Amino acid sequence: MGDTPLLEASTMDPITKGKITLDVWRAKRATRSEIDARQRGRLADLLAFVRRQSRFYKRHYADVPEGSTDLEQFPPMTKPMLMENFDDVVTDTALTKAEIDAFVADESTIGQRFLDRYPVWLTSGTTGEPGIFVQDETALTLINVLPDRWTLPALLDTTSILKLGKNRFKGAEIAVSGGHFAGASGIAMLQRESKFLQHRIRLFSPTRPLDELVADLNGYQPAFLVGYSTVLVELARAQQEGRLDISPAFVAPTAEPISDAEKRELRENFECEVREIYGATEFFPIAVECERGNLHANTDWVVLEPVDSEYRPVEPGEPSETVLITNLGNRIQPLVRYDLGDSITMYEEPCPCGSPFPVIEIEGRQGDVLHFETQEGERVPVFPLAISSVVEEVPGVHRAQIIQTAPQTLTIRLDVTEDSDERTVWDHVKRDVETFLDQRGITEIGIEKAVEAPQRDSGSGKFRHVWSEID
DSSP: OOSOOOOSSSOOOHHHHHHHHHHHHHHHTOOHHHHHHHHHHHHHHHHHHHHHHOHHHHHHTTTSOTTOOOGGGSOOBOHHHHHHTHHHHSSOTTOOHHHHHHHHHOGGGTTOOBTTTBOEEEOOOTTSSOOEEEOOHHHHHHHHHTTHHHHGGGGOSHHHHHHHHHTTTOEEEEOOOSSSBHHHHHHHHHHHHOTTTTTTEEEEOTTSOHHHHHHHHHHHOOSEEEEEHHHHHHHHHHHHHTSOOOOOSEEEEESSOOOHHHHHHHHHHHTSEEOOEEEETTEEEEEEEOTTSOEEEOTTTEEEEEEOTTSOBOOTTSOOSEEEEEETTOSSSOOSSEEOOEEEEEOOSOOTTOOOSOEEEEEEEOOOOEEEEOTTOOEEEEOHHHHHHHHHTSTTEEEEEEEEEETTEEEEEEEEOTTSOHHHHHHHHHHHHHHHHHTTTOOSOEEEEOSSOOOOOTTTOOOOOEEEOOO
16 A cells, blocks of 8 residues: 555545645556556455444444455445435435435536535436435545546647647537536536636536537637547548637547547547547546557445356456446545446557556446247346447447347347448348347347437437337
8 A cells, every 4th residue: 555545534635635645646556466556455445434434334244254355245236226326325414315415406516516515416217216425535635636647647748739739628528518527527626726726627428419519619719639439430421521720739438439440530629639538426536548549447435346147257358247436536425346337458568668567458347138928938138338339339320329128129220331232221120129039049129220310318418229128
């Protein structure tokens, strides 16, 4: 562990904040064993703290031997479990879910701190129950400094510096507005609390028509562009077509999966550095892309456990069904072995960039597991990554959404490339999905083509790939 322990208070003096920042940068030059030591020390401190200060964890870990730091002995936590036990999980008794529910229901409080101390951010609930996440000062400090140790070195060349100056260091974030989501509320809080950032950071909602978004960005001219990957790709195409005309120094796709080809598209059309950031409201950022194009997990401040559907560890190099995260930087609402719902692959091999932080790959939000019955009455799960891959690999498919609309019915929203015949692509999609299901003993499934094209969720602004509309 480094020389900076987690704080038990929600306020932090500048000296302590400076120590955390310094330790973050020191870890960039640390060895793998030194990073692991930081993680082990912070984990031991956190486990002792939650067993002492959180009523929920006292109960949840009643059967785990005192002093144990073997995470596999500790039962996992899910989002429904977290929300159901919210008042007992948090370590400040002044926080209650009822009062926070009232706070976030009032849109006039967006950007304000609950009790003038705690930022409160929501998750949209597009893959299940909405989540409420409270941040403390250590968590806020890490949100600001962890990405910097990866991205700042990429902005020290002459071209980037000139772009930053020309565009007055202005930042644009593409994130859903109109709620206490991390993007909207976080931007509003920065604008309220920082005179420097008040007019240098702005939120742009992806739920608005693309032409309006393009026009606003043309008028704003950001130096930094951060946001949903699918929106950034569309903006890059608008830039290529000449409708968008901006010159950012840095672009950071986040919140949604993005391919290497799409990142190249961003890099070529915006002519700047592009670094993917993998994060969640529960912990941001989990990983940041290095100069060699690999995502490095910030394991000095987060523990990642790639596991299968039974929460058993998967081997390095194998994709997980989900990942359990332990946030080592938030003590007001501690998250220990929290089921994040993402499929990741963690590698043991070192990155060519020389960093000892482990490399991970992300499949993104898994979506819903679909369930169908065979002719024998057996209930068979269909995992979202598997079925979405079948559709997306069909030539001519630009984008698709797969929805289970009835127990034995799939509806597919389909968007094909301009050079493809929609009927031909649809016939291919339907045939491949039928074959995929038949191989799993699932027959007599109705596969219907939706009238509407793929679209973003009206609540979150994000693009969902696979989900069920039945109980």
